[in-house]
Amino acid sequence: MTNQQTTMQNSSTLSYSAKSHIDSSEFQWIGPDEKAMEAIARPTINFWKDAMGRLFKSKVAILCFVILAVLIVGAIFIPIFSPFDFSRQNVAFANQPPMWVDNVTHQVHLFGTDDLGRDTWVRIWMGARVSLTVAIAVTLIDCLVGTIYGGISGYLGGGVDNVMMRIIEVVGGVPYLIVVMLLMVVLPRGLTTIIIAYSLTGWTGMARLVRGQVLGLRSEEFIVAAESMGSRPSRVIAKHLAPNLLGIIVVNVTLDIPNVIFTEAFLSMLGLGIAPPQASWGTLCNDGILVFQMYPMQLVYPAVFISVTMLAFNLLGDQLRDALDPKLRR
């Protein structure tokens, strides 16, 4: 009603000011169009579309995506299509320089060969398979366990939260690398062992983070409103909590992956990596350091691959964090 009145007032002042030229009787009051008033003029952009739009505006982020895509595709296909087998030894061709052409088969060893005459280029891509598989598997397990644990702890609160956080305090207090080192000594060497050993204590960081977020979100009005309208906990979690947690989880997964790659390389340096003839970037670095003084390239290649991958994930994580930060939302 008030709306209608003000509109009428407006029309009357309008007709008054333009009295000399136009007769007000030519105009007719048609009333406000309620539908048109409620219509949303701009296309709706949800949070994720907005964030992704901002992410892809950044050249750095796109570059990181390209690098990671190349690494993953390369790790899958290059060992399949290469003429060399990663474990085939030929001691006569040991320690050859990059771009070296085999004088029997006339095939090019792009990165040369290692101390057993194995092709370095293929070994690096086989190493990429191991290193990336470990990194992604471990991070996903950590993320899953951490989110569930932290989610339950934060959502239930009270005594349960108290007990669960005490457990985390102890588990998280145990030095992560120490446990991994001990486990790697005892369990048989292999991909599964590495993944189990890494994910045993790695989840506590994610659990702490998620618990803090859930605790904060629980007291927000929209959660209280949903609960007071009778939403079941499962609905509150799926519809209201999960979407708000996703951002911080994605950022942390991206920033955790380089840590796992580093840990794997670190343990390989201590002789606790994957068993030969299998290779990972870490074991390749370890082999490379032994002959570094004479054949520096054998360390440089795997080191560059590790560094570029870590850099790409770190930068992507930073960019994602900026893109997902609501404070930067325009």
Next chain:
Amino acid sequence: MPKQLQYILKRLVYSVITVLVLITITFFLMHLMPGDPFTGTKAIQPEVKAALYAKYGLDKPLPEQFIRYVGNVLHGDFGVSLLDKRPVKDIIMEAFPVSAELGIRSLIFAFFIGLLLGIVAAVKRGTGWDTFSMFLALIGVSVPSFVLGAILQYFLGLKLYQATGNAIFPVMGWSTENSKLLPAFALAFGSMAVISRLMRTSMLDVLNQDYIKTAKAKGLSQSGIVWKHAVRNAIMPVVTVMGPMVASVLTGTFVIENIFAIPGLGKYFVQSVQMNDYTTIVGTTLFFGAFLVFANFVVDIIYGLLDPRIKLSGEKE
């Protein structure tokens, strides 16, 4: 201050429980390991074996063995090295001070250089200094310490020696001051990068505060503003990461020691991994783990005392 005392006690209890958990884990891992502590290269006669079992209590039921094991460990008895028949305790006593020295040198290096780079980058924001510091930080977070160590060893150790004819930076060993520089730097670089990035962000935040404007308005010099007002307030986030950083730097000594042939714990560890010397592996890791827990405890206490805003009960209220 009862509240602070309460906080310290609480942290202490957690640390003790954590160490006990660590001992329990190692105890059960010892039992999972192939063979027993006396499976050596030579076959042992049954009577000798029985005597050894009795001496170390391996003929007793598991719970009793466990209690005995905890008792031994708490007395610093980690068993005897299978390799050279020396008590593991002696190896630790000999090697740990070296590792600790390397770790402490690296930490000091990382902390001060990182702080300085961060401050310069923030104060000279957008200039070449800023770009340089942040570029260094980016390299630091993506190049692993062992790669940097090997590269430094190659160029500053080997090539410089070949070029000048005298070994300014020895390639390996742990004797002269110069021989300690390269390993400490290689180990510190990653942490230095993290600290400089954190310090820069934190400084930029502080430099935009109103009290900095006030300080400027009342005519305080640039250095006065930076050192008296900005740095003091910006340093707290850096102190919060020092706990995990101490752990990662000290663990990092394991790898760096092997590259530079430094006779620390890490070198013994790798040696015993290669030789399947289980008692030494478990002894050194257990000791090192307990030390890390202790270091973390100390950092927590310092942090709690430094920042009066931290609720010392450790809970947000």
